[in-house]
Amino acid sequence: MTTLIVIACYLCLLLTLGFFSNRLFRGTSKDYFVASHSIGPFLLLMSVFGTTMTAFALVGSTGKSFERGIGTYGLMASISGLVHAGIFFLIGIRLWAFGKKYGYITQIQFFRDRFDSDKLGYLLFPILVLLVVPYLLIGIIGAGKTIEPVTAGxxxxxxxxxxxPPWLGGIPPWLTGLVVCLVVLSYVFMGGSRGAAFANTFQTIVFMFMGLVAFVFIIKALGGIENAGKIPARITEQSIIVQDYRFDKKQATIVANEPPRVIGKVLSSESDDIVNKQPHLWREATRVEFKKKNLKSGEVSFFERELGFSFITFVTYLFIPLSVGMFPHLFQHWLTAKSAKSFRLTVIAHPLCIMIVWVPCVLVGAWASGVLQPGIPPPAVLSAMLNLLVGDPILIGLLTAGILAAIMSSLDSQFLCLGTIFTNDIVVHRAGKKRFTDKQIISIARIFIICIVSLTYFLAMLAKDANVFDLAIWCFSGFSALFPLVFSALYWKRATKYGAIASIVAAVLSWLYFFHLSGYGGEYLVGPGIVPAAICFVAASVAMVVVSLATNPPPPQTVARFFPENNS
Amino acid sequence: MGKRMVWFLFVLMFFLHQDFWWWDQSFLVLGFLPIGLAYHATFSIACAILGWLAIRFAWPAELEKFADSPDQSK
Incomplete structure (x- = not known):
């Protein structure tokens, strides 16, 4: 109960921040959508970082490391540090410059102008919505999975x-999802993009700080940093996987299992030297079979899992972080920047912030393999570790608030962005700017945000058991497939309207094809382990190049507008 | 150092990311960090340094001027 009170206090604090940002709201649609281009370096860093790190970063990374091991960091985090920073520098600053000069508020406005095509906007709108919605689901599902174990009883x-069964009496995911949606909705409703930027900054600081606090307490409970390295599950001479330790709650300390507890066996491995190795601490692909005990019936069943990653999967994963270049909510954050110089801190500090958040999470996930049941759902690993190792309810409440902060700092930007693109790219675009007053435009955005929050909540309840990490990867893959569109628009003068349409169609069709093969959201690799995003990216790039070269080049005035270097 | 060097380092980083040379190693650095994780954490720090170099030597100053000038294209 104490844990729940702490979480409730945190949510109230957020609502207060929403009221505060509402007082700073200037009442114009430009202020509501892009904070009147007034956001400085620190707020930009925090809001961009907070937006890109969601349940995926904390809950998903810990769960994936528990499933696959420490390779999770190189697979997603370190490459994101490189690719994201590169995109902020090469794409973000350029888009900000066009946005400021030509008065864009959304991505679609830019693409419509760059490719002289109205229809392109109508084609892109449903695709962006389709891809943002799974991203929203990740947050709501992640929140539900986090709160239930820590409020058990x-x-x-x-x-x-x-x-x-052990979570009896805990807050169910439907209620957590509802509360999270309402809190986010209220401060986005009141403060718009400025409210989202303030809330993101506050929440990013909270989740980074609380993440480090959680890490310290988990290390302490595992008997110190050096002892923690011995905890992960180990392979014996007989290729059996064992847990050498367990956490004794009464003594509040780690004790050795005598004999080691058998949790599974190795079926096959790419390595010959596996004896006494801890498979979660390397990246060699190893197929294992784990035991799973049903706590209600006591029945024991078995399931297979692959630890580590194949090298080809690792290499082709670099296409996934390209998604950041096409996130519509990130585009909106870029446009809030006061000047191009505001981006400097983000370019330098973003990889470091990723490291500060991901390294502890990945380590905790790997350590969890030595003390938790292998059958535990991956999204619940972080809260299960907190519950097992950190006994203090106030601290658990604060740490859980940190996880919720990470989740909500992405949800707000995504809800706001969907409201923004619907209002500006569909309603105002069709009816004409003079048809509505500024107040009416804000009201339309707010109404659409309420609709999209309701729809997302409903969908999240339907997909409540989805794997947060896998769902996120599908969402990112779709945006990655659209990356050739933004890159060509900015750097290739010869890119044409028909090339852009062909690229979007190729991206969407290839993505839908693989999404269907995955069983609509499961983990899916092509051939020797290639991620579908790589193939979708290539298909979209080829379509862009071939069709652009086969059609008439864009008019000179368009080239002059979007390639200012040529004019100087 | 100029823009070309920054681009070279950017491409080099993609190669350095594929650390197949420590793929099957699990020894601990500083007593707690598996080498595969320690290497990539260092890689993240290198990304931040590369970001600083890009700002220092390849900053798009012309875009700032362009954004602040009035729109005369339409």
């Missing part, structure tokens, strides 16, 4: 049907 008579 709080209301045993109210919530009698938990997702897992």
């Amino acid at each position: 709080a209301f045993p008579t109210f919530f009698t049907n938990p997702s897992a």
Whole structure:
């Protein structure tokens, strides 16, 4: 119950921040959508970083490391540090310059102008919405999975049907999702992009700080930093996977299992030298079979899992972070920047912020393999570790608030962005700017945001058991496939309207094809382990180049508008 | 150092990211960081340094001027 009170206090604090940002709101649509281009370097860094790091970063990375090991960091985090910073520098600053000069608020406005095509906007709008919605689902599902274990036992008579038996009485995911949606909705509703930037900054600081605090407490509970390295599951001479330690809650310390507890066996491995190795601490692909015990019936079943990654998967994953170049919510954050110089801190500090958040999460996930049941759902690993190792309810409440902060700092920007593109690219674009007053434009955006929040909540309840990491990867893959569109628009004068349309169609069709093959959201690799995003990216690039070269070049006035270097 | 060197380092970083040379190693650095993780954490720091170099030597100053000038294209 104490944990729940701490979380409730945090949510109230956020609402207060929403009221505060509402007082700074200037009442214009430009202020509501892009904060009147007034955001400085620190707020930009925090809002961009907070937006890109969602449940995927904290809950997803810990869960994936628990499933696959420390390769998770190189697979997603370190390459993101390089690719994201490169995109902020090469794409973000350039788009900001066009946005400021020509008065763009959304991506679609830029593409419509750059390719002299109205229809391109109508083609792109449903695709962007389709791809942002799974990203929103990740947040709501992640929040539900986090809160239920840490509030277990709080209301045993109210919530009698938990997702897992030990979580009886915990706040169910439907209620967490509802509360999170309402809190985010209220401060986005009131403060617009300025409110989102303030809330993001506050929440990013909270989740980075609380993440480090959680890390310190987990290390302490595992018997110190050096002892923690011995905790992950180990392979014996007989290719059996064992847990050498367990956490004794009564003594509040790690104790050795005598004999080691058997949790599974190795089926195959790319390495010959596996004896006494801890498979979560390397990246060699190793197929294993784990035991899973049903806590209700006591029945034991088995399931297979691959630890590590194949090298080809690791290499082709570099296409996934390209998605950042096409995130519509990030485009909106870029446009809030006061000047191009505001980007400097983001370019330098973003990789470091990723490191500060991801290294502890990936380590905790790997350590969890030595103390948690292998069958535990990956999104619940972080909160299960907190629950097991950090006993203090106030601290657990604060740490959980940190996780919620990471989740909500992405949700707000995504909700706002969908409201923005619907209002500006569909309603105002069709009806004409003079048809509505500024107040009416803000009201339309707010109404659409309410609709999209309701729809997302409903979908999240339907997909409540989806794997947060895999769902995120599908969402990122779709945006990566659209990356050739933005890159060509900015750097290739010969890119034409028909090339752009062909590129979008190729990206969407190839993505839908692989998404279908994955069973609509599961993990899916092509051939020797190639991620679908790589193939979708190539298909979209080829379509852009071939069709652009086969059609008439863009008019000289368009080239002059978007390639200012030529004019000087 | 100029723009070309920054671009060269950017491409080099993509190669350095594929650390197949420590793929099957799991020894701990500083007693707690598996080498595969320690290497990539260092890689993140290198990315930040590369970002600083890009700002120092390849900053698009002309875009700033362009954004602040009035729009006369339409």
